[in-house]
Amino acid sequence: LYPTLRVRQVAPDADMRALKRLSAAAMRYTPWVAIDPLGGKDSAGFSGLLGGLGGDAGLWLDVSGCAHLFGGEDALLADLIGRFEGHGFAARAGVAATPGAAWALARFAETTSYILAPGTEREALGPLPVAALRIGDRAAEALERVGLRRVDDLLKMPRGPLAKRFGRAVLERLDQALGKTGEPISPRRESAIIHARRVFAEPIGRTGDIEAALAGLLGDVAAGLETAGLGARRLDLNLYQVDNSAARVRIGSSRPVRDPGHLARLFRDKMEDFDAGFGVEVMALAAVETARLALRQGELANELASGLAGDKGETVTADATARLVDRLAGRLGPGNVTRLSPQASHVPERASREIPVLTTKKDRAENGETHPETQDLWPNVWQGPPRRGPRPIQLLAQPMPIEVMAPVPDGPPVLFRWRRRQHRVAAAEGPERIAPEWWQRQGCLPPGATTLEHGTRDYYRVEDEGGKRYWLFREGLYRPDRPPRWYLHGFFT
Known part of the structure; x- marks a missing residue:
């Protein structure tokens, strides 16, 4: 004990x-x-x-x-x-x-x-x-x-x-x-869905009339979102027709948004083939998934768009990127436009994973995102220096074994052989040590490794005489009775 x-x-x-x-x-x-x-x-x-x-x-x-x-x-x-x-x-x-x-x-x-x-x-x-x-x-x-x-x-x-x-x-x-004294239970309450509805005296069927009604609905929902300090991630538009049929159009956004113009464009792309039939009697719009969205100064945003804010114009770039991603996902399908999602892992090959840009709150939580309710997929503010060394431009899905010559067993390499070709090292920087994730069931042990000692990695950034830069690591701590094993894991150039 x-x-x-x-x-x-x-x-x-x-x-x-x-x-x-x-x-x-x-x-x-x-x-x-x-x-x-x-x-x-x-x-x-x-x-x-x-x-x-x-x-x-x-x-x-x-x-x-x-x-x-x-x-x-x-x-x-x-x-x-x-x-x-x-x-x-x-x-x-x-x-x-x-x-x-x-x-x-x-x-x-x-x-x-x-x-x-x-x-x-x-x-x-x-x-x-x-x-x-x-x-x-x-x-x-x-x-x-x-x-x-x-x-x-x-x-x-x-x-x-x-x-x-x-x-x-x-x-x-x-x-x-x-049971001698009562004990009330306060149940869990879902947040109210922000919605708007239009009932028409006469059915409408022209594209212009439907777009005008949609613009009014988007304005009402956007006002409700602004009051609540929220942005929409998913919206459903229900169109109830004269013949008792109903059509639903759903759009999604890669980040919380409440701009009626942008949302109208997303709906317009989805409704190109919509047939109103004998007419639409009722239109209802609901923000079925929302997330917190900070208020922004409209005039300042206009200045940024005009390029008057100097080096802070990256806000416009982030917004434009998000709008482009939303339209591409609407055109090509939400599963065909992907992004890298950060994961709670120090192991390079598990530090991120590829997921669709348009996901539900449940999907983002299951993907391991730290704050799926508020995470901005296209951040426009630099978050400060990372707590790790530089990462290569290209990361191999799995490390590749290489042959290495090093003057001392626990020092940087001076020469390595990969794919039968010899590379002489002109400069090396490191090591950056990444220890196994002992709290995980699988840890980060490479194939054949059975202990934490074997799973420790020492990473080096090396440049060969031709100017190409590589990301190498030595697997396992130094032991006299066991030669170290080296791997190539990525390329910087």
Whole structure:
């Protein structure tokens, strides 16, 4: 045992985003879903050691009046746990008439799922430890020091002395679990979708009339987005026709946007072949996915567009690039225009991946983007120097073995052979050491490497006598009984 061992969450923000996605998925069972405030990074006074048999993250689901839609509580619980396990999460669940009892059973019951009949809370909770009452570590430890280890022990004690010594919170949690005191749950609420609608006195069918109506809808939605400080990533236009048919046109943007002119051009490209038939009676526009978008000075933006802002004209370039990407994706298909997405990895071949420019918030989170809600795909402000050495213009998908001659085993090369051709090194810079990602299952061990020592890489930027520059690395730490292995990983010129 290591009593001084300290445990910290690796990525609490990523955990919370994953928990929010799980809460959204759980809304298929009930609209009343909430994240347990005592779990994850929001916990206060809960170390996790007293958190029961499961993890520290949890969800509340109020399934009152919903269970019969899934064949009863047993079937609902089995389906819920099965879906979570199918996504790689170990889940425990409890169903009870009170939130406190359900929380206790989900975390402290001997089985992974437990359904408690109403009115039997006292008998079911009695054998559980006092930590099952959500009283926190300090209170639970204080109760255990005086021999009050089980909920039954508390039920046998006079309430007055118990409250005087350990505080009212212990009795409040006990009453909530037994149903003597109500406990409201604040459900997770989706942000309201910003939308606009036009109903016409007479059906319209001319292209000019439809474009004029669309311009009005875009203006209304843009105003709503500006008020909320948001930009649209995806918009849906629904056109309801006289013959009871409906058409939907969806556009996407590579960055949050609320410029009606740009959005109108994207819709125009998508609606070139639209047939209004006998006419359109109703048009409805909705921003189905949004992200935060900072306010900009209109006059200053015009100055930048006119080239009057000097070296800060890169803002216009970024905006123009994003508009071009949006139109190309609309014309060629969203899957045919791609970009590089940064990944949370120091290993060069895994530091980025190619993904479509038009993706949903869920896709961006699954792709490992650090802040998928706010990330600007085409940043217009230099973010400062990187925390790493220069990277080659061309990176090989997989490092290629080479033969190297070095004056000292752990020094830079003076000569290397690649594809039967010898290159004499005129200059070398390095090393830049990249250690294996020991926290990952796969790490960054090359084929044949089995230990962290083997997976360490020392990178060198070298230039041969012909002026060509290469990115080489030595795999593994120096050992007298094991010659180092060298690889070519990229080209600078």
